[in-house]
Amino acid sequence: MGIGRDEVMRIAELARLEFGEEDAAKYAKELDLILGYVAKLEEVGTEGKEALTHAQELVNVMRDDVPVEGLSxxxxxxxxxxxxxxxxxxxxxxxxxDED
Amino acid sequence: MELYEFGVGQLAEAFEKGIASPSEALSSVLERIAGLEGEVRAFLLTDEEGARKAAAKADGLWLAARKGGTKPSALTGMPFVLKDNICTKGTRTSCGSRMLENFVPPYDATVAVKLAGSVLLGKSNMDEFAMGSSTENSAFGPTKNPWDTRAVPGGSSGGSAACVSAGFAPFALGSDTGGSIRQPASLCGVVGLKPTYGRVSRYGLVAFGSSLDQIGPFARSVEDAAMVFEAIAGHDPKDSTSSPRPVPDVRKACSKGVKGMRIGLPKEYFANGLDPEVRDLVMKAVLRLKDEGAEIVEVSLPSSMYGLAAYYLAATAEASSNLARFDGIRYGLRDLGAKDVVSAMKRTRSQGFGDEVKRRIMLGTYVLSAGYYEAYYNKALKVRRVLKDEFDEAFAKCDAIAGPTTPEVAFRFGERTEHPLSMYMSDIYTITANLIGIPAISVPCGLSKGLPVGLQLAARAFDEETLFAAAAEVERGSGFAGRIGGGAR
Known part of the structure; x- marks a missing residue:
């Protein structure tokens, strides 16, 4: 895979973070290591499995629309x-x- | 026996009978804190004045009850501590971060409201935004383990665990996203519970991984933890993921025993990487459960060791989106020098967040970004499903699953800070309970090299009764209840 300096800068832009060159190199290396580790998920067979986004599978919890006092x-x-x-x-x- | 050594149940009884008052209990814990906090550094903030006022009010309530008035709830006047990511109206809530160094919430978390009659001593130290396993990621310096101040207390709720272990408070609350209650409980030799997802309202808990976060108690005995759990659990209209199911009488369950209970041992939990002494202590405790009438069955969770990888994708993805709110506009830090709004956000976030938080935001942003979503994030959620299926299968054969809480006892400061992955490994056994939402508890089961070892029990979703019944039996076997950390004297 290999995350390089440019990729780190691209992600940082998306995440609204900024890094100097030294930090960018450090983050590139660390993210590479972590992504190398999580790549082992490929070993788990997930064919036909539906993604589990939430442990408690609730659907559309509604409450009555009653006005209550909020923050001032x-x-x-x-x-x-x-x-x-x-x-x-x-x-x-x-x-x-150009304007004030 | 000094009052600071009293557990929740013992103090409640003392208050009721008039043997001690909340103000006397408070004086005792404050003296204890004054003596040891310089060494342990469990607090980010203490509020002695507020605590004295709350205790005086509680004195009156217990006194009135003895004169025939209404009996207040058991935790009335009980000193306690909140992790500093739980919002307290008018009291700074920093999440261990420079970003929120001056943040004073305008509202209370639901758990703080539920404990309004108890005596809040202060807010406890934590890894920044609950990201870490040692409190070394706190922007305000680490907390020490009361058993040995050269060792970490665990994390991220390390300050809360240390408070209870050191005798600063009979109970504390923490939050658990991947083990952040159970791991420090294990390392500090106290009981720590992560309730079923949805049991305790998350309203007012600063969000890290919203589908994983749960608030839970620390205490020095299983029954004490049960009392706190009952006080904080229950449906809350302010948290749409909180469950309307009735809260079980878990205190009663503590005396039920384990006769006929089927305890599952996942063979994968006892394989590579587990310290042999930790393994022996956990196995001894399991055999004692057998002596008390439990049936021990072997179960298999073949994918459980992939939980950590799935977790670091799911949790960081959620975190990157949750922490987007810290933009320096409505609250928190702001770099006032920036000329335009985007650079103001970037500069604020780059100054306000520490290394680990940035690392996780970066990872989460990456796995959610176009082109990687399917390969990483979605794959992780499918593995999450596989894990749930495997646990469902295991729970067809057993009522509770037992194993170690952590692979090793408390490690030394600095040992793992250089390598993020080695730090993450500390949560290998705790993480799956968050991914699939089941309740799990860590109970001390002995000492290895002078440091506490925790046994973890997990049960089916919403079956905290079984969890407490088994945990109380482990505790009776280990004789560890009520112990206060040894090193910090």
Whole structure:
């Protein structure tokens, strides 16, 4: 299989992580080792077996739609790393860097 | 006997009869903590003031009961500890991570609500986001094993296990995604239960692998663990995966014995890689069950040793998606220097997460990514099905499955941190119970080289009664109940 530096960078982008060159090499090596180990799953015959996503096979658990009190706006905002009034403050999402 | 040595049942009796008050019990454990915590480092946070207030309130309730008022629930006024991934309203919940170093939940986990009458001493140390088997992945430094401070306490709920072992609290809660309650219980010489998936509400437990996570108790005796289990189990409308089935009287089951019970021994559990002394102690305990009237049958779980590989794909896939919520926007750490939202997320996550967490997010993201999903993730889930089928077959021949909890006793610090796979191997016997959702318990069965050895029992889904009946018998045979860790004195 072989995960290389480029593959690590690609996965990191998907996972919203960033690595320097040294770390990328380390992660490539470690992920390779782990994937080498899990490759032994190929030895288990699974033909005709359905994937088991969940141990308890529940289907569509519903409850009555009764309004209950939730968190207040203040509670929801209390852990915000940055806020402005009653909003979460985030960096720019659109790229329009020529404007203020 | 000092009050900090009292178990859950003994303290409840003392409170009821007025032999001791919750405030006196609290003073005793606080003194114990003051003496040893510097060495053990089981806590990430202690709340002495809050604990004193809660104890004073409980003093009043027990006093009123003795004057003819309503009797409070057995755990009222009982000191306890929560693993730091269980949300506590107004009290920091860090998950052992820099990411949540300043996170104060605006709500309580359901288990915290259920234990509101008990006395919360603090929050215990853990491997970051419950990923690890030694507490060495905690961003705030490791916890030591009370039996030998050169050894790890196990993990990820190592702080909770150490608290109970060291006499800091008669019980604690942890979470178990692949063995994170049973493995540290085994290494610290206490009882640790992973209930059936769906028995205990996960509401307010910071999610790691949502189809695998379960909250459960640590205690110094099987009956004490039973009392805590009964207090925290049951359906919760806030967790749609929690089961509406009635909670069994497992405390009563502790005195039932094992006459006629069929105990299965999977031959695969006693093969390569198992320490011979651990094997001998487990076999001795099994033979004592036979003397008490259990029937010992050999069963086979041919694919069980593939469980670990299936687990590391399923669990990391779930984790990579669960931990996507830590984006630095609504709570947790944020790198405030970034100019755009994507680099803010990347920088925040790269600074906030430790090595092992990043490794698992990377692995999970990889196995879920286009082109690898079928080969890895789906294959793992099919193996999960094979495992379930094999266990179903085994449970047609027996009522409980017995074996070692871990292949070896507690290992030394640093021994396994360089090689992630060697650390993962510590969970080889515990992982399958999470994959298929069955209940399992670790009970101390003796000492090897001065360190505790745990025996693991597993039963059919929702059959905690059988589990407790067998576990209590193991405990009567080993005479280990109530023991406090020896090294930290």
């Amino acid at each position: 706006q203040e509670q929801a905002l209390m852990n915000a790393p940055a806020r402005k009034g009653e909003f979460f403050l985030v960096p720019r999402i659109m790229d329009n860097s």
